[in-house]
Amino acid sequence: MFLAAVLFVGTAQAQSTPVDNSQAPAATSSATNDPAAAIDAAVPTPAPPDPNNAVVQYALSSQCSVPSKEIASPAPLSAMVSKLEAGKGLRILAIGSSSTWGIGASTRQKNYPSQLETMLEKSMRGVDIEVVNRGVSGETSETTADRLKTEAVLIKPDVVLWQLGTNDAIQHVPVDTFELNVRKTIKALRRKGIDVVLVGLQYTPNYSRDTHYFAIRDALNRIAADLNVLYVKRYSAMEFIARTKANMKMLADDGFHLNDMGYQCMAEHIANAVTANLFVRRRKPAS
Template sequence: MRYASLVAAFLIVGCSAEKASDPAPVASQAAAPVPADAPVILAFGDSLYAGYQLNPGEGYPPRLEAALLAAGTPARLVNAGVSGDTTAAALQRLAFTLDNQPVKPVLALVGLGGNDMLRGLPPEETRANLDAILTEFDKRDIPVVLTGMLAAPNMGESYGKRFNGIWPELAKKHEAALVPFFLKPVLGNKALMLEDNVHPNAVGVERIVAATQGTVAAALKAAVSK
């Protein structure tokens, strides 16, 4: 019940910000082939990367891959998103995930923390886990784009201050590129969300891709030029 109430509160506040509008058509899911020598980007996160309840090819990593290719910045996105992952669970699987990549990623996207907040976990734990995750990427010389999360207002002012500052502060510490709030393009617009009002639908994913593609492309360019 606590988990459900937190989800509801988070989304009630978000949905009050914008009226639902008719979704635009989703671009064709048929993507051009990525060149065999394209650099690899690892998308390491939770259900927002995993493509929860979406058809194959509709999730954030494959749509970002298609957008980058169409814009003349080819990259191969490896989807290492796991639905329901907390930062603690992700930290436990990080080394195994990296050790088993056939090609070393030149860049990683890290999108975690929402499940910590929805479960009411202490922000100090979230910070420590994300810090350890970014430290592991640092050790392996893999630059990161960190996609951030915000706390639901019902968590309280103190919780929000401790939680919301995690991403900008860790991005600065680890010299990672930052998307301050991953869900900003869709939160509050029911036409862009699944029925659970937690995850973006296929059209919503396209909006998020459009909002984040530039940050990823710039980080990728910097990574391959090192």
Template sequence: MQAGYAVVRRRAQWWLALVVMTFMQALLAQPAPRAATAATTKTVLVMGDSLSAGYGLGPNEGWVPLTAARIAREKPGWKVVNASISGETSAGGASRIGAQLQRLKPAVVVIELGANDGLRGLPLDQTRANLEKMITASQAAGARVLLLGMQMPPNLGRTYTEGFASLYSALARQYHTAFVPFFLQPIAGDRANFQADNLHPTTEVQPQIRDFVWPALAPLLK
């Protein structure tokens, strides 16, 4: 009787060992969990034109990648996605913003658009409506917005140039966005700061643009 009991006990111990071994093997086969920081990474989405896409510059030379590098150093847990396109108008940005918000779910949206509207002399009401759509869509998605304003050269006429500049400030006030009235301000006064086309800033001044935008952007990275 005792011998039979010993056999049963040994079998039970064997089965228990087998179950524990199987469980450990299954546990070790599971993929390692991602680092906690990866799960909490927040996104800054930049929607701009060639000024933000880095026209005529190397891939890491524009003010946006320079800002991304600064964020990586000073604001861990954040990343930058540059969705800027050379030649983009405010209408193009307005048509793309929904898909970008849905795909990336950004916590911050930087809007740098309108320069190509102004250079083409497009109606101010049209530009304002497009920028307004981008702002409201971003805010409805839970993102904080930084609006980067632009100014036009005086040859377009005083009425147009003043109206163009003021539409940015009006939108920033109405929707309580972070705001830079003219984001090329620190470099706009010197022709040497621009490429041969006299429209796009050179590589050398991109850090100045980054540093000019930073005080408005940094408080949003929270």
């Protein structure tokens, strides 16, 4: 069935979010080093859409609009594309710490995995999508990696969305230990035919000058570049919103976890990054 399989990047056909129906196209940059240029170059010329079955890039709402270079570093999603081409549904495992579980959200339906499932279903019409939430508050990447050994077997996901780094930075996990552990886990998941999407650190003014926070963020940049992994740069996207939309509150009352709007933007950025990268073709990932 694959979807007349069309990816319309930033067109008016993009779907509305479950919270805000006034969509604005995703912002782009004309800079030559903008990762969006790599995406645009890899996207085939769109064919006429099948009204019953088409894939569109998720368009960001006006509240969550961020330049594409601040959202993600592009990389292919081979397992996901194979499932879509075979006309099958997608099972996505969202794993990580409190930002995955949804601490700070008013209800379970407002956490990012719940909102993401709805967004992806609207961007991939006719595709059955299940997002399984396996977030555990306070967890570091080492503990998550251990859980992934079991969760990957039990859930059999096509894609793992691994939200990580914040607790490692706060708990001052050594950068080398963090990096080695994440690399090994990504490679193990890929050997099982599972796509991996890294979802990076949370932005909060409380850690805007913390050197270890930035060291962990830099490690994620290296890992994504070396292993050709799709990396959602959550810190950069949230910092952009905080800088340009000062009146928009994205954090809960504790000043650290996200509120409902913060989780909406987190889900939108992941949905935008995933749908934009469905047709990216780049070098073969490291095994």
